[in-house]
Amino acid sequence: MELxxxxxxxxxxxxxxxxxxxxxxxxxxxxxYLVYHGENGAGPGPQDLFNIPLTSFSTFVLLMSSLAxxxxxHAAQQDxxxxxxxxxxxxxxxxxxxxxxxxxxxxxFYHEGLSxxxxxxxxxxxxxxxxxxxxxxxxxxxxxxLLFYGRRGxxxxxxxxxxxxxxxxxxxxxxxxxxxxxxxxxLEFAQ
Amino acid sequence: MAGARHPTARTFWGVGAVLFVLTAIExxxxxxxxxxxxxxxxxxxxxSAKFYLVASFFMHLRFDHKLLGWTFAVGLLxxxxxxxxxxxxxxx
Numbered sequence: 001m002e003l004x005x006x007x008x009x010x011x012x013x014x015x016x017x018x019x020x021x022x023x024x025x026x027x028x029x030x031x032x033y034l035v036y037h038g039e040n041g042a043g044p045g046p047q048d049l050f051n052i053p054l055t056s057f058s059t060f061v062l063l064m065s066s067l068a069x070x071x072x073x074h075a076a077q078q079d080x081x082x083x084x085x086x087x088x089x090x091x092x093x094x095x096x097x098x099x100x101x102x103x104x105x106x107x108x109f110y111h112e113g114l115s116x117x118x119x120x121x122x123x124x125x126x127x128x129x130x131x132x133x134x135x136x137x138x139x140x141x142x143x144x145x146l147l148f149y150g151r152r153g154x155x156x157x158x159x160x161x162x163x164x165x166x167x168x169x170x171x172x173x174x175x176x177x178x179x180x181x182x183x184x185x186x187l188e189f190a191q
Numbered sequence: 192m193a194g195a196r197h198p199t200a201r202t203f204w205g206v207g208a209v210l211f212v213l214t215a216i217e218x219x220x221x222x223x224x225x226x227x228x229x230x231x232x233x234x235x236x237x238x239s240a241k242f243y244l245v246a247s248f249f250m251h252l253r254f255d256h257k258l259l260g261w262t263f264a265v266g267l268l269x270x271x272x273x274x275x276x277x278x279x280x281x282x283x
Contacts (some may be wrong), residue, residue: 008256016259020266027270031277056218063214063241067207070249074200164251171250175242182217182238189221190230 015165019172022135026176029128030183039120043113046121046188051105058101059181062136065094066174069167072155076163081154084163085147088155091170092143095136102133125184132180135173142166197254206248213237 004013038045072087106126116126146155146166155163217237220230247253252260 006256006258008258013259013262016262020262023263023266023270024273027273031273034274035277052218052221056214059214060211063210064207066245066249067203067210070203070206071200074198074203168250171245174249175245178238178241178245182234186217186221186234187231190234 009161011165012161012168015168019168022172022176026128026132026179029124029131030179033124033128033184036120036124041119041121043118043122044109046125046184049109049112049114050185050188051108052185052189054101054105055181055185058098059177061094061101062098062174062177065091065098066171068094069170073160073164073167076155076160077157079157081150081156084155085150088143088146088150088163088166092140092147095140095143095170099133099136099140102129102136106130128184129180132173132176135176139166139170139173142169198248198251202248206244210241210244213241 004010006013068087068091072084072091075084075087109125114122114125116123143166146163149155149162150159217234220233220237223230246263252263
């Protein structure tokens with residue numbers, strides 16, 4: 001395992017640098033959403049469309065997927081090879097459930113008259129949450145590749161760093177949703 | 192290098208339970224009437240607490256080399272500055 005002169009594995013530090021830059025990326029998208037907040041044009045606005053109970057449920061799913069991923073990393077580090085595999089599989093499944101809810105939400109909003117070009121609200125909403133969804137999708141693919149990687153001998157101590165790095169990406173995706181759920185959805189209904 | 196203590200599975204379950212409860216509180220808070228700006232402050236506080244828990248425990252920053260925390264912090268600082276700058280521009 002290559003280490004930097006700090007004793008941190010190169011790939012781990014690289015992932016953190018990536019996460020740091022992605023924070024700025026999502027901040028830019030969020031700013032775009034906030035700047036054009038209220039620009040619904042003649043179309044539906046957030047209060048007409050957002051289904052807080054549904055989005056809350058998908059938020060719970062994504063949060064708990066982060067727990068599953070943390071347990072996967074822990075299991076790999078403890079050399080509990082099959083258990084790590086099972087937790088990674090559960091994380092991927094929960095990620096797919098979240099994506100399913102988001103797909104339903106997007107299609108429902110579209111049928112209600114909100115498209116990416118119908119208003120500035122539509123553009124900024126779909127770009128912001130769509131990029132997050134794309135990050136979740138990439139994460140699911142990454143987790144599925146981990147399952148393939150560990151298909152014979154499970155995910156043990158020798159693969160723990162690989163699981164940990166995938167986990168860091170997954171937790172970042174969850175942390176971004178923590179911010180988006182609050183700022184985009186909940187604050188809309190704060191009285 | 193890494194801290195002396197490492198989290199156990201029980202720690203992760205505990206953090207997961209706290210995240211669950213904090214999210215439930217967030218959802219309940221928006222139903223409250225008549226507390227105005229306090230709702231916004233509470234929501235930001237709860238989101239910050241959840242952010243901290245995921246970053247510290249799930250992402251292991253609490254137990255890892257401080258350089259990783261600083262690396263993340265730099266990106267977060269720019270993210271916050273961009274958001275604040277937007278607000279200032281819109282106000283003025």
